[in-house]
Amino acid sequence: MYVTARDGTKLYVEEAGAGTPILFIHEFGGNYDAWEPQMSYFARRHRCITYAARGYAPSDIPADVERYSQAIAVTDAIDVLNGLGIEKAHIVGLSMGGFATVHFGLEAPERALSLTVAGAGYGCEKSTEEYFRGVSLKVAENFAADPVNFAKIYAEGASRVQFQNKDPRGWAAFAERLARHDPVGAANTMRGVQARRPSFWDLEDRLKMMDVPTLVVVGDEDDHCLQPGIFLKRTIPACGLVVMPKTGHTLNLEEPAAFNALVAEFIAEAEAGAWTRRDPRADPAQVMRTD
Structure with missing residues (x-):
């Protein structure tokens, strides 16, 4: 089925x-169907929704880059709901969907029962922020020119080969999905969303005020998400x-299997009201209590 975003863009939804509803928001390298292991698992107990972001078929693919942004990604998620x-x-x-999830919590906390932020952080580190923006623009050029052949390169990035080594068939399906990216949609997503989104560090004051139960998940070989993940843990009160x-x-x-188990337990705790702010006695400045 389709829903219509507030600017008239049609978004494909399954x-x-x-x-209790769960909304899954995909990464740049995926699409709505990249959530199939989660849709199958969580649909046993939840109303599960996945959708193709604007720029990803069969959703609309606006030609104007100004119709792609981090803010629009959030309003699209709200419009799906x-x-x-x-x-x-x-x-x-x-990833890209993890950023949208963080911003969803900032912009519409009253609509979020919980936030699971997985593999989010690229471009956040201040030391690599400008480099990331430049790389994003180069990736946009490459996808615009030849998405099929560039997908082969992108799919073997430093934080993708782990998947290839563990599960060659699963990785091959990921790479094939990546090769189907629309050249206009992929390029505009990179230029309008990825290259322009703010660092988590720029959002520190707002994140400190965000009281939504949050789970951050990162891989230990996803290097540019590790420090951003720790930052979110230290900044968001109930994280x-x-x-x-x-x-x-x-x-x-x-x-x-591990991802589903983590998210299932987190959602259960959030629904039970057991996922709360950090106990103030757990002072990060304290090494050992002496009095």
Whole structure:
């Protein structure tokens, strides 16, 4: 089915199951179908929704780069919920979708039952911020010129080879999905969203005020997400952090059983009201108590 975003863009949506809603937001390198292991698992107990972001077929692919941004990615997620008549949902996002999940919590906390932020952090570190923006623009050029051949290069990035080594068939399906990216949609997503989005460090004051239960998940070989993940843990009041060993960027596909178990437990605790702010007695400045 399709829902219509507030600017008229049509977004392709799939859903399954019944119960408390979960909205899955995909990464740049994926699409709505990259959440299949989660849709199948969580639909046993939840109403699960996944959608193709603007720029990803079969959703609309606007030609104007100004119709792509971090803010628009958030309003699109909200519009998907609105189109389905859903007031609140657990929000789960990977990478680009993880950034959208963080911003969803900042912009519409009243609509989020919880936030799962997986593999998010590229471009956040101040030491590599400008480099990342330049690389994003180069990636945009490459996808615009030849998405099929460039997908072969992109799929073997430093934080993707872990998936290839563990699960060659799963990685091959990921690489094939990547090769189907629309050249206009991929380029505009890189230019309008990835290259322009703010660093988490720029959002520190707002993140400190965000009281939504949050789980951050990163792979220990996804190097440019490690420090941003620790920053989110230290900044968001009700935040937990999981670092998955010997794991790269494509968390939900690379380690689906472990990822599903982590998210299921987190959602259960959030729904029970047990995922709360950090106990003030757990003072990070304290090494050992002496009095």
